[in-house]
Amino acid sequence: MTAIAVENLSKRFFRIQALSQIGLVVKEGEMVALIGASGSGKSTLMRHIAGLERGDAGSHIRIFGETQQRDGKFGANMRALRGKTGVIFQQFNLAARLPVITNVLVGVLGRIPAWRGTLGLFTRAEKEDAIAALSRVGIAERAWQRASTLSGGQQQRAAIARTLMQRSKILLADEPIASLDPASARRVMDALANINSSDGITVLVSLHQVEYARVYCPRTVALREGRVVYDGPSDALTDAFLTELYGAASEELVLPQRLPVKPQAAEASASTPSDVRQRQKDLIPA
Numbered sequence: 001m002t003a004i005a006v007e008n009l010s011k012r013f014f015r016i017q018a019l020s021q022i023g024l025v026v027k028e029g030e031m032v033a034l035i036g037a038s039g040s041g042k043s044t045l046m047r048h049i050a051g052l053e054r055g056d057a058g059s060h061i062r063i064f065g066e067t068q069q070r071d072g073k074f075g076a077n078m079r080a081l082r083g084k085t086g087v088i089f090q091q092f093n094l095a096a097r098l099p100v101i102t103n104v105l106v107g108v109l110g111r112i113p114a115w116r117g118t119l120g121l122f123t124r125a126e127k128e129d130a131i132a133a134l135s136r137v138g139i140a141e142r143a144w145q146r147a148s149t150l151s152g153g154q155q156q157r158a159a160i161a162r163t164l165m166q167r168s169k170i171l172l173a174d175e176p177i178a179s180l181d182p183a184s185a186r187r188v189m190d191a192l193a194n195i196n197s198s199d200g201i202t203v204l205v206s207l208h209q210v211e212y213a214r215v216y217c218p219r220t221v222a223l224r225e226g227r228v229v230y231d232g233p234s235d236a237l238t239d240a241f242l243t244e245l246y247g248a249a250s251e252e253l254v255l256p257q258r259l260p261v262k263p264q265a266a267e268a269s270a271s272t273p274s275d276v277r278q279r280q281k282d283l284i285p286a
Ligand SMILES: Nc1ncnc2c1ncn2[C@@H]1O[C@H](COP(=O)(O)OP(=O)(O)OP(=O)(O)O)[C@@H](O)[C@H]1O
Pocket: 013, 014, 016, 017, 018, 036, 037, 038, 039, 040, 041, 042, 043, 044, 045
């Protein structure tokens, strides 16, 4: 089934043509990288797919076959489609002063009565699910800390746990590793790869460095000046080909060293259901 279908998407901000006639189809269960130099339109495209921005006349975006927006107008089922689409950004993903678990529990707000959400009255089962989601990304032990005390990479993983809690079918990650050191970046990419392969969640991740795309994403879509200039296997993106696509700007997209080919296992990730159950018992006060 098609998860994301973008057809003829254009977006102009005053004098800047940010996106031009973008066409993109992502099948359910794919993990696709979106690359491009600074200003090529990655964030703008992500924001449209997330339903946070409306395209110009002629644009059409469908999520699981349903129109999310067309000709600059949101479709009737927009709210439900937003619920299916989790989004994480480069930063500012979490409410810094609240505990990590509360940030993750925000993921259930779309499917519980508003009064319960407003009062922060979450059930034990919901808290258990939140701990399970944090276990999946390897940071269950951090559940009761304030979000501001987590490292940048841990914060990104907490944001991924929130999208698991939201039961999103699609995860849009807009430069989730841009401000992280290489080890933290690997753990965040491992967590994304893990929810993609284990849960079948469709992942579209924008990246500055093509090395991560080569290691983690079978397919890459490359943007330049708001247009798709490549859509195909990530391992075809050799340095020479990148130079052909981007000229001197390709240097921005290549890391000085190559990454090892095999992704590492996510740090302290509880992979079996019994591990996850045990952590729920240990970490939630009776
Ligand atoms: N709200 C806006 N108003 C005006 N121009 C905008 C707006 N949002 C984006 N742009 C412009 O659209 C173009 C694409 O920006 P976008 O942020 O999508 O690029 P990007 O590939 O995500 O860049 P980066 O890698 O630096 O984040 C840029 O020229 C940017 O200045």
